[in-house]
Amino acid sequence: MTSDRQRKARARRGGTSVSYETAHTLSRRQRDISVSEFFLKNRHLLGFDNPRKALLTAVKEAVDNSLDACEEAGVLPEISVDIEQVGTSRFRVSVTDNGPGIIREQIPRIFAKLLYGSKFHRLRMSRGQQGMGISAAGMYGQLTTSQPTVILSRTGAREPAHHVEVMIDTRKNQPVVVRDRRIDWRPEFFTTGETGRTQRISHALHGTMVSIVLEGNYIRGKLSVDEYLRQCAVVNPHLELHYRIRLPGDGAAPWIRFRRATERLPPRPAEIRPHPHGVELGMLIQILKDASQRTLKAALRENFCRVSSRVAEEICRRAGLDPGTRPARIAQGDAERLYKAISHTRIVRPPIDCLSPIGEEQLLLGLKKEIQADFYTAVTRPPAVYRGNPFQIEVALAYARPGENPDLGAEDPVRVLRFANRVPLLYMSGACAMTRAVASANWRNYGLSQPRNSLPLGPMVVLVHIASVWVPFVSESKEAVAHYPEIVREMTFALQECGRRLAVYLNRRRRQAEAQRKLQHIEKYIPHLALGLKEILALSERQERAVVNRLRESLERSRLQLSNRGKG
């Protein structure tokens, strides 16, 4: 027996009275959970685990969106990232681009609604995949600072610019517009000269600026925004990037400029239809249900890639189905037979023009621009397929001479830079197939020392890039690539090819150093040689000097030859 007072006391302690449920009381507690509420409570899943990572994730989502938008619109991207600390652990992140802009009606949903976007329902290579990132960043900002996301956008010279401020109603996963006006605005980009003077260096007639205030923490180093942007510049050599971070007491922070190394936009990847061998039974049924075609044969041909009329007929024959049947009828009954028939039919691999790798030339441009080293090489593998999805692996190396690059210690493990669809991956390297592929290659074969099952040691950067219509990440914060055997195999091949080239370089350098050492040795003896000759041949001082000079000249020639051979 619980008295009222006891119950009240318990209620004050925070507990409520304990009584058992029945099916009926349980049913009254059942409720919908909005996807925003879910990810707000589980925000670590989207990369907002802690203030440091949150700052990086917000920058990353905004920059990825800007790059995707520019490339889709065929615009050479120019982007500025402006970070300002506005409180003890509070930062304003503003990212401006010269992209196509966003029409007014779409702004609220793009920036304040989870699971809304253009990239989820298609098979095309792009940085974004989910339609979550930028809204999640805004939601995190709102949770921690209660500030709205501010968006400025303009779609062309003759269009007005819009200033829209949005918050997200997490109960409903719907945007709430808190401010909305037309303004006079265009994206502008700044740089700080060597004299410390900041000036506008360019502007555009269309583009978008997004600004989010959030709880963050700025620490330099491997997991910092700085590192992220530097790596971004490496794999996007067509990007012109401006970056500034203003911390209290830092004085006038300068704009850092990452210049583009090429004016060539990457070729625009094509969208593809799903490959029949990458589709599960349930998906097949959905496709048949949705099909607008009137016959099974046409539905197979039009909704999948690599299915010609002949292939479609073969599939129907194997399944014992009439090619003229209505697709929706198959969905209800014979889908499983159709599914089995598909898996037993030989179908050409998916097309590969949907991939846009960086390319060996551009990779070298990017690496040379940002990483000081002596030897560079790059390999772009031919496309391959995992679970019906085309993908392509690229690997590049930069190897520095001793002391050439203070970031690269001769005794340290090599630095691995990981990229997926041109986006740098900073966190979770231990869980990533790329790191494992680098550690699994046998670098001793190529002249590096390497502890068992670990990264090799040396003043080297290894860059690994996967391009795919659907990158298989191990979590939706998109930080590590899953271990598909097909993907690991391609990485291994590319690493081996780069390794062989590295071995050639290291051997040559070793031979060269050896020869150099010999020459230096000889040089030491030239004066003694000349002295001996002088005594034997009774030369004058002047003749002795001439002998020394001639010997030096001939030595210099062979040295030159050596070093030219070295460069060849």
Next chain:
Amino acid sequence: MTSDRQRKARARRGGTSVSYETAHTLSRRQRDISVSEFFLKNRHLLGFDNPRKALLTAVKEAVDNSLDACEEAGVLPEISVDIEQVGTSRFRVSVTDNGPGIIREQIPRIFAKLLYGSKFHRLRMSRGQQGMGISAAGMYGQLTTSQPTVILSRTGAREPAHHVEVMIDTRKNQPVVVRDRRIDWRPEFFTTGETGRTQRISHALHGTMVSIVLEGNYIRGKLSVDEYLRQCAVVNPHLELHYRIRLPGDGAAPWIRFRRATERLPPRPAEIRPHPHGVELGMLIQILKDASQRTLKAALRENFCRVSSRVAEEICRRAGLDPGTRPARIAQGDAERLYKAISHTRIVRPPIDCLSPIGEEQLLLGLKKEIQADFYTAVTRPPAVYRGNPFQIEVALAYARPGENPDLGAEDPVRVLRFANRVPLLYMSGACAMTRAVASANWRNYGLSQPRNSLPLGPMVVLVHIASVWVPFVSESKEAVAHYPEIVREMTFALQECGRRLAVYLNRRRRQAEAQRKLQHIEKYIPHLALGLKEILALSERQERAVVNRLRESLERSRLQLSNRGKG
């Protein structure tokens, strides 16, 4: 200029023609993505990475739901898990419980709608947290086999049972009922005797059966359904569990019975309100907005735990706010001041009656029931708090004599069994705070050998359990606990306490073994001793035998004393 034929050829290859987007064409591609579509594409996030794990995850979600339902309704749980292989890589998983049942109207949404449930919006310790699991299992089954989820349920003796079959419309994240009828059914439980005869041993008048056909793979071992259920029985000693797996060619598979070790249901954990120190600014604003109270003071007192009128007044005073203001007004303007004031106010830690640990006694019961060993010990720590959430750590050890338990090798790393709110965690042990805590403790102090930074070696099982109103998992497949320092610290304390007790046992055993060795040594010499005595004292053969026997008896007595001391 692309001719029609070229375009057609390209379309056949699977590509579509490439043209750049504008803000307007881009906007037409923007679409809502349903949460089902999202998790269907990203199903590895929910534990459906591969067929083996999918089978385990489906069983796990169903059993967790059954246990939660039974405990909420105050019913001693009896559950049967029946797995049947029905195709090459196809399994039917059927889980039956004697829980309260589910009323007909709720069945479709509970089993075929993601993010729907009773556990997300409350702070109460339970196995389920998200309202995702069982619907996700059904969705995976539907994707891979196109079979509906079948549910039988009955809420009481006088109620009809319902047979409902549901599928999920992934475009809308809505259930579709494909069959619905009243039937005559009640949950029944079976066992197979030693003679191989299967018979019904019990039934209930309410309960639920859920059956899902899915693509799966059954492999025995550490990550198997068998192991999951065995561990379930360890930490739920009040559970009566029946398990059968029917594989083709296996003949009549027997029901395996895990008997309950106690008739005592765990005390029902209370629901608590959030603690002010665990709430972010955005959440505080939401609470104030939703508050039905008319004053700020009342809103603080009624919506949070540990806030008395006095504490509420102190918070208002610090924030410079009138305690009589309407809460919704604060939400719009001064929430940040209020938030800061809360963080500077001392508030008692959250209540702990919301936790229901297993308890040392029950832990020992569970361990002894399922793991053959010589020494058992268990520690339940007092409750602690991380980020405003109460939690409690329990650790138990079982140490076997050499050769006593074939599963536990003397030279192998110890086995770590991990549990969160009584649910076994099988995957991702490397990423889990529990594994790290065990490897970080200094087991050499307690008499075990231990490689650097690794698990100790020995014939031992270490069980770690966290009970919390909100377990911080590293991913929503709920397989590893995040590294909160407060949580790791509590684990370390509990492990050290168990370690000290283990050291006492191991020392005693060592001394005992030493003494035993001495006794055996003496025993060897008894016949020689008797022979000597016989010669000296000129005893008869009979007298010699009597001497030997007396010496043996006295030796036996000291051996008994030793071993009794050992058990004390």
